[in-house]
Amino acid sequence: MKKIPDEIVACLKENEEYLILLHQKPDGDAIGSAIALGKGLKQLNKSVDYYIETPIEDKLLFFEEIDCFNRQLKESYDVILFLDCSSSGFAYSPQTMPKAKVKLVIDHHKSNAHYGDLNCVEITGATAEIVYRILKALAVEIDEEMADAVFTAITTDTGSFQFSNVTNDTHIIAGELYKVKPSYANLSKRLHNQKNMDQMKMTGAAIHSLEILDSMPIALMVLDYDTIVKYGGTINISDDVANVGQNTIGVAITALLKEVRPGDYRVSLRAKFPFDIHKIALKYGGGGHERAAGFNFRGDIQEIKDDLMEVYQTQCEQDETI
Amino acid sequence: MKKIPDEIVACLKENEEYLILLHQKPDGDAIGSAIALGKGLKQLNKSVDYYIETPIEDKLLFFEEIDCFNRQLKESYDVILFLDCSSSGFAYSPQTMPKAKVKLVIDHHKSNAHYGDLNCVEITGATAEIVYRILKALAVEIDEEMADAVFTAITTDTGSFQFSNVTNDTHIIAGELYKVKPSYANLSKRLHNQKNMDQMKMTGAAIHSLEILDSMPIALMVLDYDTIVKYGGTINISDDVANVGQNTIGVAITALLKEVRPGDYRVSLRAKFPFDIHKIALKYGGGGHERAAGFNFRGDIQEIKDDLMEVYQTQCEQDETI
Numbered sequence: 301m302k303k304i305p306d307e308i309v310a311c312l313k314e315n316e317e318y319l320i321l322l323h324q325k326p327d328g329d330a331i332g333s334a335i336a337l338g339k340g341l342k343q344l345n346k347s348v349d350y351y352i353e354t355p356i357e358d359k360l361l362f363f364e365e366i367d368c369f370n371r372q373l374k375e376s377y378d379v380i381l382f383l384d385c386s387s388s389g390f391a392y393s394p395q396t397m398p399k400a401k402v403k404l405v406i407d408h409h410k411s412n413a414h415y416g417d418l419n420c421v422e423i424t425g426a427t428a429e430i431v432y433r434i435l436k437a438l439a440v441e442i443d444e445e446m447a448d449a450v451f452t453a454i455t456t457d458t459g460s461f462q463f464s465n466v467t468n469d470t471h472i473i474a475g476e477l478y479k480v481k482p483s484y485a486n487l488s489k490r491l492h493n494q495k496n497m498d499q500m501k502m503t504g505a506a507i508h509s510l511e512i513l514d515s516m517p518i519a520l521m522v523l524d525y526d527t528i529v530k531y532g533g534t535i536n537i538s539d540d541v542a543n544v545g546q547n548t549i550g551v552a553i554t555a556l557l558k559e560v561r562p563g564d565y566r567v568s569l570r571a572k573f574p575f576d577i578h579k580i581a582l583k584y585g586g587g588g589h590e591r592a593a594g595f596n597f598r599g600d601i602q603e604i605k606d607d608l609m610e611v612y613q614t615q616c617e618q619d620e621t622i
Numbered sequence: 623m624k625k626i627p628d629e630i631v632a633c634l635k636e637n638e639e640y641l642i643l644l645h646q647k648p649d650g651d652a653i654g655s656a657i658a659l660g661k662g663l664k665q666l667n668k669s670v671d672y673y674i675e676t677p678i679e680d681k682l683l684f685f686e687e688i689d690c691f692n693r694q695l696k697e698s699y700d701v702i703l704f705l706d707c708s709s710s711g712f713a714y715s716p717q718t719m720p721k722a723k724v725k726l727v728i729d730h731h732k733s734n735a736h737y738g739d740l741n742c743v744e745i746t747g748a749t750a751e752i753v754y755r756i757l758k759a760l761a762v763e764i765d766e767e768m769a770d771a772v773f774t775a776i777t778t779d780t781g782s783f784q785f786s787n788v789t790n791d792t793h794i795i796a797g798e799l800y801k802v803k804p805s806y807a808n809l810s811k812r813l814h815n816q817k818n819m820d821q822m823k824m825t826g827a828a829i830h831s832l833e834i835l836d837s838m839p840i841a842l843m844v845l846d847y848d849t850i851v852k853y854g855g856t857i858n859i860s861d862d863v864a865n866v867g868q869n870t871i872g873v874a875i876t877a878l879l880k881e882v883r884p885g886d887y888r889v890s891l892r893a894k895f896p897f898d899i900h901k902i903a904l905k906y907g908g909g910g911h912e913r914a915a916g917f918n919f920r921g922d923i924q925e926i927k928d929d930l931m932e933v934y935q936t937q938c939e940q941d942e943t944i
């Protein structure tokens with residue numbers, strides 16, 4: 301495993317009072333990294349506060365350490381830790397930021413702006429991989445909850461070890477967690493497969509709506525307002541719904557349209573290389589990147605269909621190998 | 623990683639002519655183990671024949687080594703290798719079995735009967751984990767196709783590293799494969815997520831049919847004959863359809879009824895601990911085990927509903943902790 305720079309380890313050994321911040325809408329990697337590092341620092345008799353946006357996804361609510369989140373903050377800390385945040389603007393922060401001797405950034409995003417006084421930024425599968433290596437460098441003993449936290453972070457941010465961000469180190473770390481607990485099968489099920497009935501039915505409705513545009517490898521799915529209301533609102537549209545289109549063999553571009561209010565759509569686009577759907581999102585004031593982007597839309601859905609077909613056809617004209 | 627016994631390594635070093643056999647309906651672990659070990663032995667200038675049941679699942683057909691399967695067999699071999707077969711009866715074998723000096727069994731099933739002259743049987747996530755360690759003991763160089771083969775075997779037999787059969791060694795081996803190829807993301811997608819349009823629509827229809835019996839944690843799904851025909855027949859009912867019920871939070875027992883001919887149902891049952899649905903399957907002349915069983919049925923579906931509710935209620939009466 302790659303070594304953590306000495307100055308990072310020294311900073312965590314020398315200081316006593318920590319505040320942990322995460323990105324907005326914290327995911328498995330953010331929550332897992334916070335809990336593993338927070339508990340590790342407490343084991344070394346440091347004081348640790350957490351300032352974290354709620355609500356936290358149901359599937360992550362099993363950690364006992366969550367009871368320690370969002371207690372009264374101090375006016376100043378030795379170290380403010382920014383975990384899994386590519387920029388300070390993306391962090392969920394208190395309105396009045398406490399003072400700190402050091403801002404320490406620990407993150408795995410390529411786009412990280414190195415906005416800390418100290419930055420431990422590496423391109424890994426999950427931020428928790430860096431956290432795990434820090435804990436090892438600090439000679440902290442990994443307990444079962446910390447092991448669950450690191451496993452949760454890695455398995456959610458790597459799509460159960462399937463994404464291109466997985467490396468040898470990812471598997472070495474995951475493997476070592478089996479020395480703490482013999483099985484992560486129940487946790488994996490909880491994180492990856494389980495849906496409540498409304499989420500399940502919403503996924504079914506998305507599959508039912510799946511249509512292919514004009515014999516092109518473009519999938520369109522529409523969840524209309526009535527369907528969304530019927531199954532408990534947008535909170536029950538699980539992350540993997542947009543994948544329904546992309547996981548269909550032969551599909552290169554997917555658009556998922558969620559009618560969040562009558563006539564108002566939130567649109568999620570997904571594309572495979574070399575198709576660039578970011579430009580569609582930009583046209584409507586949205587954002588994202590070439591292969592995953594989104595925007596808000598009110599109007600005739602045909603307009604979006606035309607945009608999708610144009611992106612596909614233009615790329616095909618430029619690139620005869622498609 | 624655990625050491626392979628010396629006598630196994632010696633057998634593979636000393637002998638020259640090999641025949642590889644797998645279990646019937648070979649899966650990712652069987653095919654992957656065969657290709658990795660077969661190519662490894664060829665690298666050591668051994669001759670290797672494969673006798674393997676076809677058709678092989680579409681998602682596994684990308685291996686070039688498959689071109690070497692099922693060529694003319696010899697009358698005798700030095701070693702017949704039984705890979706991933708818990709018993710010799712479960713192996714897919716030629717009508718006239720060639721002679722062999724040694725029958726060598728390499729397998730990871732708990733129930734393995736140790737039916738070989740030599741047996742390398744260990745409880746691992748996949749048989750290919752044992753194969754990988756054998757290849758290392760033989761100092762074989764793992765090429766990209768062999769790495770894909772081992773990865774395919776492990777990821778399919780462990781449900782993408784989610785099942786309780788995963789160990790530290792599983793991850794160590796998976797990690798080492800990243801030294802051969804930087805990413806297994808495309809392969810993972812191919813193996814786990816992709817469905818053709820008919821498979822996707824069939825899954826959607828199964829979700830649409832999902833109902834809960836009488837406020838009990840019992841899920842019922844019915845794919846009627848017209849739906850099955852509409853989406854290309856039972857071949858397009860993918861393995862994970864029965865999971866739709868079991869992955870719904872709160873569900874303990876699932877029945878999937880596939881109307882394969884008008885009025886004729888193939889029934890798949892799934893249960894969580896401590897519910898035993900095997901007895902229902904036995905009642906109708908089917909088989910399986912306590913948590914997964916199946917049978918054929920012609921009659922009023924209400925009869926099956928009653929059986930499911932009885933299993934649930936009887937267990938609840940016996941066990942007050944439910």
